[in-house]
Amino acid sequence: MQIDHDRLEHILPGVRKPGRYVGGEYNAIVKDWGATSTRVCLAFPDLYDLGMSNLGLAILYDILNALPAEPGRGVLAERAYLPWVDMLAAMREASIPLYSLESERPLADFDIIGFSLPSEQLYTNVLEMLDLAGLPVQARERDERHPLIVAGGHAAFNPEPMADFVDVFAIGDGEDVAVELVRACQEVRGESREAQLWALACIPGVYVPRFYDVSYHADGTISAIEPNVPGAALPVFKRIASPLPPPPTRLLVPNVDVTHNRAAVEIQRGCTRGCRFCQAGMVARPVRERPVEEVLAAIEAIVPQTGFEEVGLLSLSSSDHSDIERLVQAVVERFRDRHLSISLPALRADSFSVELAEAIAHGRHTGFTFAPEAATERLCAVINKPIAAGQMLDVAREVFERGWRTVKLYFLIGLPGEQMEDVQAIAGLARAVLQVGRDVHGRKAQVNVSVNTFVPKPHTPFQWAALEADDVVREKQALLRRALRGRGLKLSHSDPEETVLEAVLARGDRRLGAVIETAWRLGARFDAWGDQRDSGAWERAFAEHGIDPDFYARRQRSPEEVFPWEVVSAGVSKPFLWREYQRSQRGETLADCREQCYGCGILSAYGSNWSETWRCPSISGRQN
Secondary structure (H helix, E strand, C coil): CCCCHHHHHHHHHHCCCHHHHCCCCECCCCCCCCCCCEEEEEEECCCHHHHCCCHHHHHHHHHHHCCCCCCCCCEEEEEEECCCHHHHHHHHHCCCCCECCCCCCEHHHCCEEEEECCCHHHHHHHHHHHHHCCCCCCHHHCCCCCCEEEEECHHHHCCHHHCCCCCEEECECCHHHHHHHHHHHHHCCCCCHHHHHHHHHCCCCEECHHHEEEEECCCCCEEEEEECCCCCCCCEECECCCCCCCCCCCCCECCCCCCCCCEEEECEECCCCCCCCCHHHHHCCCCEECCHHHHHHHHHHHHHHHCCCEEEEECCCHHHCCCHHHHHHHHHHHHHHHCCEEECCCCCHHHCCHHHHHHHHCCCCCCEEEEEECCCHHHHHHCCCCCCHHHHHHHHHHHHHCCCCEEEEEEEECCCCCCHHHHHHHHHHHHHHHHHHHHHHHHHCEEEEEEEECCCCCCCHHHHCCCCCHHHHHHHHHHHHHHCCCCCEEEEECCHHHHHHHHHHHCCCCCHHHHHHHHHHCCCCCCCCCCCCCHHHHHHHHHHCCCCHHHHHCCCCCCCCECHHHHEECCCCHHHHHHHHHHHHHCCCCCCCCCCCCCCCHHHHHCHHHCCCCCCCCHHHCCC
16 A cells, blocks of 8 residues: 555655655656565665665666566566655654655565665664664564565675664675575565575575574684574675676666766776775675677667766776776767766776876866875885875876866875874875976866775775774874865865774674664664764663674784674685785785786686686686
């Protein structure tokens, strides 16, 4: 049954951006609810403005709705996002449950609710959505009468903090496993929740927390993770889509302005650079590229079906696509007369081509972004991103000379082994880039510096490292504020409180479930939004359960420690990551693994016969 539409219409005029909550977007897919046997709601636990820019949700929406309508096996996929605080209050006051945008059906009426978890700060938002939907937040309180709660995304590579609330985690690429989950649910419809979960646990890449037990040492570290049912996989290996399926082309056109109001085509998945701080670069291995012709065909289909005037060519490192120059030139030439703008995010200074950038700009020179991360050669070697300051200045000069007046630089502070002189070097490099700009544009040159605090993440070489102490972080931020004053320079940096929470949730275990629920019940939600984050709620929740956040955030790990996230495997082995951590401490770098295989484990885990498909070097060249 649909929600009370009259009540909804009554509250919409009183909230900001009511277009977030009405559905009806161009290209939205509305199927016959009564004639469809399996209903899936794809839920994004943050604002519509962000969720509509999430390519993973768009891919699953396209795949599930394209499944053939076989008798008794029809599938529909609809969407839900977390309402903003004003709409949350209005819905609760009017007794309107969380509903899908396509059919205005309560989420409780769906068979499956699939949450996308791109970051850890969304955990309390998941609980808010479940509660607003009228569903028990605890998985153990739900049975076969309730929708199955599934979660995936990069944060799911440590599923343990959310183990109390999520029935099933899909680890890795979702294109194939989403279909298999739906089909398995159709086979066990009407059976007990335990039987349903076991059927799903038999799917490769699926982790069901209730089928595993965790024991602890007296010091609080994990002593063992063990299946409690015969046949449960340990670890659960991530799924890999290879080759990548065709990209979606009938993209949803949002009702209101959103974060990235453009079409998006993923040109490459994975990265071979091996930056030691980067979780995405480790968990998304191996690299899979889309051919130029497939990307062109996708854009050709997207433009008339959406009306978008900008297309983003997406990847972790877009300029590393092996055919990127031909791709960009082909896009520019084919769509020149249609005034289509092309964006190419995630550019590296060491693979940058000004000619490539000029082709993309097509006469528009607004701003250019680079992410050197560190500013001294020593620290660049530590993180395995060896971009010399001189190289950065040469690139900046080319950018400014081609017409750009603004350059944005991304840096990290709190990296393992960082000294105050490394932080001072950030200011020095930023000022040097500004001087290059002034040599070309005078006082019109602008350098924007964004500085985030490094968070050690699971499945990376730095998973053993400790988060920097708050007082040290604040001292480094103060140094940068003093050093980056003046015309032409703008500094932004992260909030240390947000960084600590992210670090705790990123490296936590399932004992954090009680803390997450308590913090949510005390009012925590929208933790990624500085003006909404309730640090006091989190402090009270940790205190109530006797848990010290520093145990998770600021403790240096031993080489032998068992990590909570070892219940799943990203395919990159723990011994390789440990060797990389040791190399970082010696300041040793590894070249791009397209040039040489270093035995990270992905080939041995998934089969060396795929090496050509994945653009990996021959397994025979593997070294340690």
